[in-house]
Amino acid sequence: MRLTEAQLAVLEAASATDDRPIDDLAAEIDEKPETVTRAAFQLEDEGLLAVSETDRVSVRITDEGHEYVETDLPEIRLYRAALDAGAADAPRSMGEVIGRADLEGPAVDIALSNYARKGYGTIESGEITADPDMDPAEDPESLALEAIVSAAADREGADGTPADRQTTVQPPESVDADVLESLERRGLVERSESTVRSVALSEDGVTALMEGIETAETVDRLTPELLTSGEWRDVEFAEYNVEADAETAAGGRKHILRQTADRVKDVLVGMGFREMEGPHADAEFWINDCLFMPQDHPARTHWDQFALDLPPMEEIPPGLLDRVERAHREGWGEDGDGYHSPWTEDVARAIDLRGHTTSLSMRHLSGFALGDLEPPQRFFSVEKVYRNDTLDPTHLLEFFQIEGWVMAEDLSVRDLMGTFEEFYRQFGITDVQFKPHYNPYTEPSFELFGRHPETGELIEIGNSGMFREEVLGPLGVECDVMAWGLALERLLMLMYGFDDIRDVHGTLCDLELLRETEVVR
Amino acid sequence: MPVVDVDPDELRELTGHEKTDEEFIDDLFALGLEFEGETEEGELQLEFAPDRLDRLSVEGIARSLRYHYGDARGVHVPDTNDADWTIEVADSVPDERPYVTGAIVRGVDLDDDALDSLIQLQEKLHATMGRKRAKGAIGIHDLAMIKGSAGTDGEANTVTYRGVAPDGDTFVPLDSDAEMSPADVLADHDTGRTYADLVAEYDRYPAIYDDLGLFSFPPVINGRRTEVTAGSRELLVEMTGTDQWTIDRMLAIVCYALSARGATIEDVEVAYPDAAGATSASPDAGADDPDADTPHPSAGRTLVRPDLEVTEKSVSHERIESTIGVAFDPDEVVDLFERSGLDATYTLGEEVVYDVEIPPYRVDVLHPYDLVDDVGRAYGFNDLEPRYPDVGTVGGRHDRSRLEDAARASLVGLGFEDLLNFHMISGPENYDRLRVDPGTEVLGGGDPVTITEPYSEDYTQLRTWALPSLLMVLERNTHRAYPQDLAEIGLAAERDDAENTRVAERRTVAAVLARTDASYEDAKARLQAVCRDFDVDLATPPTDHPTFIDGRTAAVEIDGERVGVIGEVHPAVLVEHDLELPVAAFEFRLDALE
Structure with missing residues (x-):
């Protein structure tokens, strides 16, 4: 329950048992009656208050009336003078009595017209008589005026402000309605009628008070009208419950895996790497043969890679093709041995979906993509690769591979370690361990391990190494190249602890999960 | 990667180090062998990369540890005794599997653990170097059960590697009681069925004979007669395959393992047929020799094996x-x-x-x-101190990926949820469910790039457009809050033999608006906004597309070129995807925004 401060004050001042006039409440809580009235009606709308209305008569003594309170009514002064003149015994001249009463001007007519009406005596043919039984001290009109003055004085006293002639009061009970009417007719009293609103607490109001109420402000919304009219200066703005939940806004957002890829790309560009681009469907030559993967390697069966129903690739640089074949058959360099595995051009030219983006590295290192490269160079890609694997919570048939390499003179294993430590440090992985490993295309090779930032578990975070001479020699590269690869999804799962990568990547995705996942920073 | 089960007690015995399991695990990690868990019998399961295949047995791992601990140094080569036995190769041997090698091992004392280790080594070598027995297959026999015959040169103690007709001689294979021909084995024996593919194309099957007849059918199964037991003291190890070097290396690894158990290695002579090709150990095998013209690739050579040369x-x-x-x-x-x-x-x-x-x-x-x-x-x-290489290069993004990012930012700004779907899809999802026929001129109607041996019927080709993926996502998310305004920028590809890769790959921009009042105008408004962002001219002349409602479909023309389609999706397509509200959509080539 939220109310404005004024509403709350009214509610607290109101009584459940008595109707209380709004003016009384206003006086009590020191608010303007208008404010209290508005609050009362708002509270009535809420069902917390009952507002009742009664008509009320108020009276005020006019200046003339006040004069007569001080000097007595003219007819009383005339009566007293008449008595003095002996009019009780015999009629007296009107002129003599009026002179004796010190009446002048309009007061004469007033005295004369009321003298007979009230029965103080008779006025006939310029002569006046007085009824000796009349008592001016008992004059009802005079008493009524005094009662009203007294009530006004009481009222003002209670307010703590000085009485003044403008004060209105309810007619005292002692004053007869006829008398009042007569005074009003004589212009000694002004009568006004008004509607008086009183309030009483409803049951709901009592309950709300017992449960406790917070206060709020008055203007709900800032409107164009408020601004243009300038009214905004006079209003108070309703306080909102700023802690309450609002309906969540649904906006567009970049896919969480794209965000992760962006983050990786930012880091790599910052480390001086240029982005590579190349075909998803490519000859096995670029995917595997250049990488010195023997053609009978288990990873080259259709169980691991997706062969496509396509005619063979025609354009492969012939010199490169020959050199790669020679490396496979005979090895590279004086003391090199080749593989004791079959090698055919048919296999090399067959087109597959790439199982890794190292095919892009081969295209670039050979000069086929961008022309011959002079060291130093750094290149990367964050692109899709395809593996014929079982689709399960941690394996997808297609996923993003982060691929990067550095080409320079005299690179050592220490340079490799320094580069990758720096890369992983950007993702909060600070204690990279290098486990000696074997890849057909790199030597030395290292699996990279790091501690999960949350669980502390030691997990594989990448595969790396220095490209072999059998790879670089045929490509025509005469300096060192170190390279590494990592599944982007693995990094994502590490960063977010997703259980099932299929919720995120692919047509099985859950829109709600995508909408709710924390963004990458 | 291969996994080898190793009994830690055996490791303690063979290395002479009383280390705890945990200490061994740490030491092995340093060698590149990763502890994967324990077997029910408490053996350590060690995984490692398939380079050091000499570590496929507890004996090999113990040897590596002894070097690691400094107990052993330098090269050690087991002594071998002179040859007493000969493996003679007949001309009838299948051309597809011409090579053989072998060794005699004496003084073997195989307890159950050692026998298990030998069997495991054999299996792991088959799986790795042997390429599932296709390139090299190992047969280990109890020599006591073999009766050497007189060879063609009059040598005693000869066994013969030769070809046999599929329904030729019979033998009792391992795990069986029945006399079977090689063809019977392939049809009726569990192991035979497993490896039948290896010899499916052969006219004659490889076989090894002694004086008593056929006792081994490589690379499929050995005969029961020569089965090795814990009681065996002398062994014949033979290996056949498609490459001499490969089987010789496999043999060396086995000989080192047996030598580490205290056995003595004895040479074997391998006698390939004469260059003239006249030898035939058994007349019946060569009866209809179809390859008499093709000399054996090693014709005339005699090898002394095992080859333990440094x-x-x-x-x-x-x-x-x-x-x-x-x-x-x-x-x-x-x-x-x-x-x-x-x-x-x-x-x-x-x-x-x-x-x-x-x-x-x-x-x-x-x-x-x-x-x-x-x-x-x-x-x-x-122990190396990492260092950041002192090599200066300038980084940067590829133009294509920058364009893709900019277009994605534009779509996201318009309220689209960016999606990421698979590039692989099934034919029905890509074409039929959107009422598109392959090989038609409409967007999405390109010829498919199909996968030769698809693993799953859900992923048989590359998608020719991205709208099907977005409709699949809508279909899966009918229980989620609407509106669902989805967009994707990703790969689409179709067959194009003019390309060097035979595939025309492009990045496509696709968007759907799924909401109770989705209309053509909603889609057009957003497409206009994207085009304005890239300062390109958009026109949308009316067109027909089977996925969309007639009269509410337009071609997307950017800078005068037709690059896509926009419209209200046809109710038949919506119902097909269990959607109960209208969908407006567009799709066009990303490079149109360049």
């Missing part, structure tokens, strides 16, 4: 230092070589070069560079 490669000191990034004293390098199980000598001069001797079980050393890795491992790669 090979030599040279590597320069400079190469070692520059690769590892550490300055070494030459003697220190020699020490590291010896701790790796290699021998090295060098001569001081202008350039220090090491002549390194490599034992025959090291199948992974193809290049002198591989020796540098051994020095690094012995030194301890993890």
Whole structure:
């Protein structure tokens, strides 16, 4: 329950048992009656208050009336003078009595017209008589005026402000309605009628008070009208419950895996790497043969890679093709041995979906993509690769591979370690361990391990190494190249602890999960 | 990667080190063998990369540990006794599997653990170097059960590797009681069925005979007669395959393992047919010899096996230092070589070069560079101080990926949820469910790039457009809050033989608006906004597309070129995807925004 401060004050001042006039409440809580009235009606709308209305008569003594309170009514002064003149015994001249009463001007007519009406005596043919039984001290009109003055004085006293002639009061009970009417007719009293609103607490109001109420402000919304009219200066703005939940806004957002890829790309560009681009469907030559993967390697069966129903690739640089074949058959360099595995051009030219983006590295290192490269160079890609694997919570048939390499003179294993430590440090992985490993295309090779930032578990975070001479020699590269690869999804799962990568990547995705996942920073 | 089960008690016995399991696990990690868990019997399951195949047995792992601990140094080659037995190769041997090698092993004392280890080594070698027995297959026999025959040269103690007709001679294979022909084995025996593919194309099957007849059917199964037991004391180890080097290396690894158990290795002569091709050990096998014209590739050669010869490669000191990034004293390098199980000598001069001797079980050393890795491992790669290379290069994004990002930002700004779907899809999802026929001119109607042997019927080709993926996502998310305004920028591809890769790949921009009041105008408003962002001219002349409602479909023309389609999706397509509210959509080529 939220109310404005004024509403709350009214509610607290109101009584459940008595109707209380709004003016009384206003006086009590020191608010303007208008404010209290508005609050009362708002509270009535809420069902917390009952507002009742009664008509009320108020009276005020006019200046003339006040004069007569001080000097007595003219007819009383005339009566007293008449008595003095002996009019009780015999009629007296009107002129003599009026002179004796010190009446002048309009007061004469007033005295004369009321003298007979009230029965103080008779006025006939310029002569006046007085009824000796009349008592001016008992004059009802005079008493009524005094009662009203007294009530006004009481009222003002209670307010703590000085009485003044403008004060209105309810007619005292002692004053007869006829008398009042007569005074009003004589212009000694002004009568006004008004509607008086009183309030009483409803049951709901009592309950709300017992449960406790917070206060709020008055203007709900800032409107164009408020601004243009300038009214905004006079209003108070309703306080909102700023802690309450609002309906969540649904906006567009970049896919969480794209965000992760962006983050990786930012880091790599910052480390001086240029982005590579190349075909998803490519000859096995670029995917595997250049990488010195023997053609009978288990990873080259259709169980691991997706062969496509396509005619063979025609354009492969012939010199490169020959050199790669020679490396496979005979090895590279004086003391090199080749593989004791079959090698055919048919296999090399067959087109597959790439199982890794190292095919892009081969295209670039050979000069086929961008022309011959002079060291130093750094290149990367964050692109899709395809593996014929079982689709399960941690394996997808297609996923993003982060691929990067550095080409320079005299690179050592220490340079490799320094580069990758720096890369992983950007993702909060600070204690990279290098486990000696074997890849057909790199030597030395290292699996990279790091501690999960949350669980502390030691997990594989990448595969790396220095490209072999059998790879670089045929490509025509005469300096060192170190390279590494990592599944982007693995990094994502590490960063977010997703259980099932299929919720995120692919047509099985859950829109709600995508909408709710924390963004990458 | 191969996994080997190793009994830690055996490790303790073979290394002579009373280490705890945990200590062994740490030491093995340093060698590159990763602890994966324990078997029910408490054996350590160790996984490692398939280079050091000499570590496929507890004997090999113990040898590596002994070098690691410094208990062994340099190259060790087991002594071998002179040959008493001959494996003679007949002309009738299948052309597809011409090579054989072998050794005699005496003084074997195989307890159950050692026998298990030998069987495991055999299986693991089959799985790796042997390429699931296709390239090399191992047969180990109880020599006592073999009766040598007189060879063609009159030598005693000869067994013959030859061909046999599929329904020719019979034998009792392992795990069976019945006499079977090779064809019977392939049809009726479990192991036979498993390996039947290996010889499916052969006219004659490989077979090994002694004086008593057929006793082994490589690469499928051995005969029961010569089965090895814990009681066997003398063994014939033979290997057949498609490459001599491969089976000789596999044999070396087995001989080293048996030698480590205290056995003595004895040479075997392998006699290939004469160049003239006249020899035929058994008349019946050669009866209809169809390959009489094709001489055996090793015709005329006689080999003494096992081949335990040490090979030599040279590597320069400079190469070692520059690769590892550490300055070494030459003697220190020699020490590291010896701790790796290699021998090295060098001569001081202008350039220090090491002549390194490599034992025959090291199948992974193809290049002198591989020796540098051994020095690094012995030194301890993890002891190296990483350093950030002092190499300056300028980074940057590819134009295509920057364009893609900009378009994605534009779509996201318009309130689209960016999606990421698979590039692989099924034919029905790509075409039929959107009422599109392959090979038609409409967007999405391109010829499919299909996968030769799809693993799953859900992923049989590359998608020719992205709208099907977005409709699949809508279909899966009807229980989620609407509106669902989805967009994707991703790969679409179709067959195009004019391309070098035979595939036309493009990035496509696709968007759907799924909401109760979705209309053409909603889609058009957003498409206009994207085009405005890229300052390109958009026109949408009316067109027909089976996926969309007639009269509410337009071609997307950007800068005068037709690059896509926009419209309200046809109710039949919506109902097909269980959607109960309208969808407006567009799709066009990303490069139109360039």
